[in-house]
Amino acid sequence: MDHPIIAARDSVAEARALGPTIAEAAPQIEATRRIPPDLVEALHRSRLLRMLLPRSAGGDEVHPGTYLRAIEEVSRHDASVGWNIFVGNSADLIAAFLPPEIAREVFGDPRSVVAWGPPNETIAEAVPGGYRVSGRFDFASGCRLATWMGVHCRVREPDGSLRPNHLGRPAIRTLLFPVAEARLLDTWNPIGLRGTASDSYSVEDLFVPEAFSSTREDPTLRRERGRLYAFTQQGLYALGVAGVALGTAGAMLEAFMALATRKVPRGQALLADDATIQAEVARSSAKLGAARAWLLEMLEEMWREAGPDMPLPVEARARLRLGCTHAIHAAIEVADFTYKAAGVDAIFPGSPFERRFRDIHTLSQQIQSRSGHFAAAGQVMLDRAPIGFL
Template identity: 75%
Template sequence: MDHPIVAPGAAADPPGRAEALAEAIAAAAAEIEATRRIPPTLVEALHRSRLFRMLLPRSAGGDEVHPATYLLAIEAAARQDASVAWNLFVANSTVLIAAYLDPAVARTIFADPRSVLAWGPPNETIADAVPGGYRVSGRFDFASGCRLASWMGVHCRVREADGGLRQNHLGRPAIRTLIFPAAEARLLDNWNPIGLRGTASDSYTVGDVFVPEAFSSTREDPSLRREPGPLYAFTQQGLYAVGVAGVALGTGGAMLQQFVALAMTKAPRGQALLAEDALVQSEVARATAKLGAARAWLLSMLGEMHDAAEAGAALPVAERARLRLGCAQAIQASVEVADFAYKAAGVDAIFPGSPFERRFRDIHTLSQQIQSRAAHFTAVGQVMLGRAPVGFL
């Protein structure tokens, strides 16, 4: 059975809209690298393209696109600049919380068409349950896209009035997501890494912020979702991995494309063109197959899972594991292809401003992120062998 990659309708062409911005994204790449920020004019163009709203429910003013369409759009942006694509995927990942909020609250948060929600990963912070909501203080790190955000969030444990920690459905300390206006967070300008510099993944602090109960939810229990559409059968963690895979595929694919162009014109001293070298020919073919196979498999499974999703039900654990495997494989293949292109380009790859140098740093920064860890293969293998970790998402 064939599975559509792009769903019909007005919101069906985010990849085309991302490709239409290719020239603008490429032109801003040097400024993004130097300032660690996406220029306001490009941010505005991204908002007009609705690329921040691909995974937002239609009930909250979003486009609720097919997950394979989403992957292709992130990949298209990443071909030009990985930081732009990373900001897009993170912003789309955070809006998935809307499927777990009261629809009226979700509409309040995303009423402004330029609303962006940002947050950092959970840490040891504990919020206090108080009448009507929660109070929280703490520091959080790696808040990609926080410089674009109108709303911020934190993920933390909850201390009840009796002093005990709230438990989740698995009998573990629950992690609650609390959402509040971005003005209530203090951003720290401390993101200065070797790659993905334009993601502005800064730290932030909050001090005794009150968050109403309605502006909170949990990402731990997929059965609590309020949105029935097939997109939300995917766990938030699963779609997060899809976004990372899109950035990796676009970055690795662009490096391979740039090497092919170089090989058609570069002749090492006293030798024929690289394109005439039998080893180069073989390795280009192998790299193309490796990247294409990983990409095609991930697109195929996204189509199958979307088609099979049942209203109101989360994907079964076996399908979550298969998706995790597809994303991990796509990320690993992309890094391997990027490494081939960088090494094969020789000294042409080592200078700032080359088509390879920034992308090499970007994809190797991506390779250090949690979604890229080899441990995912172990976790998937445990599921496949009947030893699924409790609470696998």
């Protein structure tokens, strides 16, 4: 079947055009922990929630470098909005593993958004025609925008055994269902990224047909042939976090540079005339720029090498993971410098630093930011790749 014709969109330009609207909504997002309806409508019109969705399901299937730059641009104005866009796009990737008619049913509405939380100890029961599942799941970023929800869980076969995956481990199956079949729980009240609405949700004795299920564990099972889907879901997920981090830290550095040209600490000279500040601003600019440029360079190389059948090789997956982790850590370091160097100007609500500082340090606690990713990438580089590295 031919893909529907979608007018070409410049996702980065769309993100840039939304900047003033996002910036204006930021205080309301912070206070209410929700993205206001008018901004939600603008996000749908921009198609920024469909960048990674296959064209066969009505998406834009953009270059991953374009995706990174769009997430970064949005996150300069509000990290929670950037986060919601990236997690929505990450969930879009399940469409590449679904039967085409099911993908179109889930994503056919241009306002469709899928949300879910990470796997936990929940086990779904395999039953005739599908699965039955009950349980509670947490950290479902974007669930207040969602039209469909998902759960990732192990599967118990009728004989009581756990279904194995291609590596012989207990398989994690993704089950999709309309949002009305889940109970959303208002649990998200953190210090930062408050507008992501990363709430909890529960389902009770829910039946999910087999056709509305898939797995993210074996990237060779993809149905979509486009280059984008040679990238693993885990790699593109890490790329989204890196985009949020780079955008947030970049905005803080820009705000600090503006502050430095007008602030005179008590008994001292203008901050911009301080040699230490000058050097640290330059180092920070180089740190962010180098991390971003390296990511964009490797994405372009991988895009050229990506084929229609097999996923990117493990070596490329490890390099992307390394680049994303490096970018996230570089962004956190730059954010810390700007916050400290801004002095008391950084500590008050409404400053260009205070909310972003809380946002990026909430991001720093997310699994994509952990230092262990350096070790995992190093294992691959030293020919000691962990089994099943994604």
